[in-house]
Amino acid sequence: MDDDSTGRIVAALRAWVAAAPPGARLPSSRALTAEHAASPVTVQRAVRRLADEGLVESRPGVGTFVLAPRSPRPVDLGWQTAALGAQPARVPALSSTQRGVAPDAVALHSGYPAADLLPERLVRAALARAARTTAATTRSPATGLPELRQWFASELAQTAPADTSPPSARDVVVLSGSQSGLSSIFRALVGPGQPLLVESPTYWGAILAAAQAGVTLVPVPTGPAGPDPDDVARAFARTGARVLYAQPTYANPTGAQWSAARGRAVLDVVREHGAFLVEDDWAHDLAIDTDPRPLAAHDRDGHVVYLRSLTKSVSPALRVAALVARGPARDRIVADRAAESMYVSGLLQAAALDVVTRPAWRTHLRRHLRPALRDRRDALLQALRTRAPELHVEHVPAGGLNLWARLPDGLDPARVARECEARGVVVAGGDEWFPAEPAGPYLRLNYSGPEADRFDEAARVLGQVVEDRAL
Secondary structure, three states, rough: HHHHHHHHHHHHHHHHHOOOOOEEEEEOHHHHHHHHHHHHHHOOOOOOHHEEEEEEEOOOOOOOEOOOOOOOOOOOOHHHHHHHOOOOOOOOOHHHHHHHOOOOEEOOOOOOHHHHHHHHHHHHHHHHHHHHOOHHOOOOOOOOOOHHHHHHOOOOOOOOOOOOOOOOOEEEEEEOOHHHHHHHHHHHHHHHOOEEEEEEEOHHHHHHHHHHOOOOEEEEEOOOOEEEHHHHHHHHHEEEEEEEEEEEOOOOOOOOOOOOOHHHHHHHHHHHHOOOOEEEOOOOOEEEOOOOHHHHHOOOOEEEEEEEOOOOOOOOOOOEEEEOOOOOHHHHHHHHHHHHOOOOOOOHHHHHHHOOHHHHHHHHHHHHHHHHHHHHHHHHHHHHHHHHHOOOOOOOOOOOOOOEEOOOOOOOOOHHHHHHHHHHEOOHHHHHHHOOOOOEEEEEEEEOOHHHHHHHHHHHHHHHHHHHHHH
16 A cells, blocks of 8 residues: 555656756655655655656755756767777668558558468468477477478479479478578678679668678679570679579569570579579569469579578568578588577477468468459559659569669659658668669569558659659
8 A cells, every 4th residue: 555655646746846947845745744645654755766766856954856857878889899890891771671661651662561461360370270289399400390391392393394303301491581591591602702693683681691791792784584694604704603693583673583494594504604593582472473483493403592481471470481402502501500590480380381281371372462462563553654654664573572663864762762751652762772883763662562552642652752853
């Protein structure tokens, strides 16, 4: 009861102090005792708590007075400058795709689909079932649950030619998201100071992982059909690189999908140079008008290191992906993974396996996700053509989540993005997808986010900002 009385008096005195000027004298203990119908001990306890909080100061024989508010002392982090030394490489800042936005903004910047596009009920049920198994209390094998590794291997085997030995479960390493796999690949197969060929533009997360690993990026121009195999060959010959990172299927940000002939030609170049192709199949389950054709399924002798993620097609809360590699390359990557993360949560792996092995998941992809992505892509395209005709979308993606839109020459994508956000529309400037100088002013627009019914409003704002900037 005394604690309740003390809290009541403290709350009343805080309000009194907040309204009083610095130096004001609190009522006497006798007056406070009478006002709050409390004992002197309870009043003293309340006043002492205010003093501990730095709100009042007691002066023996004089009284208790309100203290002036004190500004917090700035934190001095200057000592870290000497402790850390010079930054070894230019590390990109956090991507604009990861920032939070105002609740009423139209979000076209994110890299994830809206929740209503995901198999929510399947995921919830799978998590509940997994929580009742030993996966909830035991450690997963370092390379992942055998059943999940087998599932990833069998997915590749389905499209492998008859004369190609498909990867086995032993070749699969389960990851906590494909981003961590990129970091391990670049550290294990490239190394600090060594060249890495990348498409330009390419996934900003790969640029970030490469910067953290200290590798030297070598841009290779790419377009709606992918990079020219001759450009890839010249880059290998000029730099001595031994790894090419690429997204042959629904590339982020351009949406490009390599043809079968283009894929075979690039893979032949990789083989001729005794190199590796890191195939990032991030959008495997996000097909709209075509089907994915992983190059890894045609890899006969371990030249392809393959990444596939379930994060965007199952749930971002289940950060489960897989890496497929063969031979000593796999062993080096596994050693790096052990040093970084030991193992992936068995509970999340069990839930992911539960989802993808149920017929309802395939039904969801075919009957819900694919048509929903098509409708949203086409709606945003139409809105841009009507409301923002100055933006040029050269390539309509056959899958994935994004449109790659070119601004009129002379416009600054970052400034356009800032002005759009000030008007309630959040977009991502395209510069961060280029490993070197941008080839032009671009925006990346995600059509899979929430509130697709506001695409027309968003396109109208984009059109107005572009028109204002172009004047």
